[in-house]
Amino acid sequence: MTSVVQLIRSTALSNVAEYAYAATAPADARLVFLAGACPLDADGATVAVGDVRGQAAQCVENLRTALAAAGAGIEDLVQTRVLVASSRQADLVAAWEIVRAAMGDHDVPSTLLGVTVLGYDDQLVEIEGTAAVVD
Secondary structure, X not given: OOOOOXXXXXXXXXXXXXXXXXXXXXXXXXXXXXXXXXXXXXXXXXXOOOOHXXXXXXXXXXXXHHHHHOOOOHHHEEEEEEEEEOOOHHHHXXXXXXXXXXXXXXXXXXXXXXXXXXXXXXXXXXXEEEEEEOO
């Protein structure tokens, strides 16, 4: 299935960012608002304790699962927000590298944030997103 999401880039903005600066979806698209994908296994346990990259990978897999349940995929994302419970830029970059790799050619507009704490015990990473599909 081909995505209806159009990624927008501007030559007036730096090309250093590894994502499009904006995205649009047609008026007839069904929007899918995703709760933050957390690094939890099927039993609700936090995986990869202390490992930002491992948690980011689990978050991506949980994001894919939630998207699939809504009839969407990674290529249907309009935007993401990646939250990392750390004040270390290196931890944010580590999480971002995993998320960015998972997006492949779909370099969706994204925001990467360092936060003080996330909701589950030992949780370091969470990924929020919005997708658009036409049924």
